[in-house]
Amino acid sequence: AAAAAAGAASPADKERFICIYPAYLNNKKTIAEGRRIPIDKAVENPTSTEIQDVCAAVGFNVLLEKNKMYPREWNRDLQYRGRVRIQLKQDDGNPCLPQFPTRKSVMLYAAETIPKLKTRTQKMGGSDQSLQQGEGGKKGKGKKKK
Numbered sequence: 001a002a003a004a005a006a007g008a009a010s011p012a013d014k015e016r017f018i019c020i021y022p023a024y025l026n027n028k029k030t031i032a033e034g035r036r037i038p039i040d041k042a043v044e045n046p047t048s049t050e051i052q053d054v055c056a057a058v059g060f061n062v063l064l065e066k067n068k069m070y071p072r073e074w075n076r077d078l079q080y081r082g083r084v085r086i087q088l089k090q091d092d093g094n095p096c097l098p099q100f101p102t103r104k105s106v107m108l109y110a111a112e113t114i115p116k117l118k119t120r121t122q123k124m125g126g127s128d129q130s131l132q133q134g135e136g137g138k139k140g141k142g143k144k145k146k
Helices: 048-057 103-116 118-122 126-132
Strands: 018-020 062-065 083-086
Touching: 018 103, 048 062, 048 083, 048 103, 103 118
Parallel strands: none
Antiparallel strands: 018 083, 062 083
16 A cells, blocks of 8 residues: 555656666676676667667657766767666556566567667678678678778
8 A cells, every 4th residue: 555655656657667778788798887688698889779779669668868877887978878768567567568577578678689670780880790790691792891
């Protein structure tokens, strides 16, 4: 009965949306630096926009807060900024999407899906190219820029 505490916001309230910072999914970070999923499931330098894209695509109510910084992120570059708020639960406390009951399930899904984004598969620059070798071989790309 204490659930109706003064000013307790419902899960549908923006204040109660879960936060996902790109650092949570970044395989370049250690747990101490903020990674929250296993490194073999994490993504290389995901951006808040990418997280927003994959979560919105699956049907989440998503909010991108562009200028929020992850407190442990020392790098102030724009690409490291941003935080994604996601409505995980409905008013009655049930998950909005039954396949995502926990924030961790959302993080794992995002990390799994971001590498498949068109923006990732098309312009693979620099270090990311190593991931793409081996499969598909040279698709008429010609010389690889180093």
